[in-house]
Amino acid sequence: MAKLEIQIQMRKMIKPSTPTPNHLRSLKLSFFDQGAPRLYVPILFHYLPTGECNRELGIIEKCEKLQNSLAETLTSFYPLAGRFMEDKFLIHCNDVGVEYVESKVNMNLAEFLRRGPKIELLDDLLPEMDQSSSPLLGVQVNLFNCGGLVMGIQISHIIADAFTLATFLNEWANTSLTGTTKDCLPSFGHLSSLFPPRVISAGPQFSLPSIEGPKIITKRFVFDAFAIANLKDRINPSTAIFTRVVVVMSLIWKVLMGISSAKHGHSRDSSFVFPINLRGKSKLSSLEHAQGNFYVTVAATLEANEMRRELHEFVNAIGSTARNTSLSIGKAASVDEIMSLSINCGTEIINKFVQGDAIDIYPSTSWCRFPWYEADFGWGKPMWVSSVGKTFEVISLFDTKDGDGIEAWVSLKENDMLEFERDTQILASTAFDSSIWIK
Known part of the structure; x- marks a missing residue:
């Protein structure tokens, strides 16, 4: 299979549709966040085309729906649109936004998946996170020739584990599908109130292996x-x-x-x-x-x-x-x-x-x-959810x-x-x- 031909069509920051109130602008992190690795966690959602009569119009509508529902969802998940402050070990919930990218992939999704995709190509479907602006969440919507799409997600482990990521993604999906948000707001800050960070006594330290090691x-x-x-x-x-x-x-x-x-x-x-x-x-x-x-x-x-x-x-x-x-x-x-x-x-x-x-x-x-x-x-459940x-x-x-x-x-x-x-x-x-x- 040839290397994916991907063209970035748009890159922007999506901000919460409603500004975060002043009393929520500073989110202290917890002891459990303290031990989280400093890396982005990736996941890919693969959706086959839904057979719209006007494929181009359908793609435009999908992307608009994704952007609008993401902004609505970020109102409840406001820390994701903030920035991590290492020196204070907190999230500054300043509504700077999350990275949002749309790309065009010159291939049919079914062709890409039929024989099992080459894993080394999947990484191309993820957003390249800009470390200088340090977004906590990145989304890349990859639009294939056939009308299918793959949504690549990267989230900072400092703010989310798998449970948190799944909660956010399904709330976002529900908002996109129904046009409404759930009444029950996510619970941020509760963990840090019960389990504040601790100064760990000197002893053995561990960090992720260097990428300079064996292949x-x-x-x-x-x-x-x-x-x-x-x-x-x-x-x-x-x-x-x-x-x-x-x-x-x-x-x-x-x-x-x-x-x-x-x-x-x-x-x-x-x-x-x-x-x-x-x-x-x-x-x-x-x-x-x-x-x-x-x-x-x-x-x-x-x-x-x-x-x-x-x-x-x-x-x-x-x-x-x-x-x-x-x-x-x-x-x-x-x-x-x-x-x-x-x-x-x-x-x-x-x-x-x-x-x-x-x-x-x-x-x-x-x-x-x-x-x-x-x-x-709003266009069906994913036919495959993958890692990279x-x-x-x-x-x-x-x-x-x-x-x-x-x-x-x-x-x-x-x-x-x-x-x-x-x-x-x-x-x-x-x-x-x-x-x-x-x-």
């Missing part, structure tokens, strides 16, 4: 419902927790651990790292819809030994880590106890990373069960459109990816870079 390759592997059912059949029925997400994570970890053992000639301590959404898990019911970052990152760990590892051992390690963390949050009797648990988890993760090459660490995230496929802006390539090692999980399967976006060093994609367990359980079901 990272991202590939997409699809575990359909049948494959996941077969994996579950392999697990000892006495195993307590084996959701489809845990099962897929466990198989990936098992394969990666095998690759490491073969490469080093012996097994090594290994950790699989993943975030847990804290909403709905604590006794503080007011936090169920809190906006911002509200998650804790945990590590399931298996120590090195020469024994053969079965899939259920990985399932037990991940499942028990998730379960025990959730139970601890649920038992926490105070805000301080929740904060202490989070600090302890963060310290554990950092201590693992600073060991360098002495231990294998596999960061991951799951965006499954979030309502990405409900994002109907990464510049660092990570495993990202997404629902398939039917909600029963899982897409694993695996980013590994080039040599490790060669071993991963030809592993017999992966080949038996996935459709590597399969089509997006376009006939």
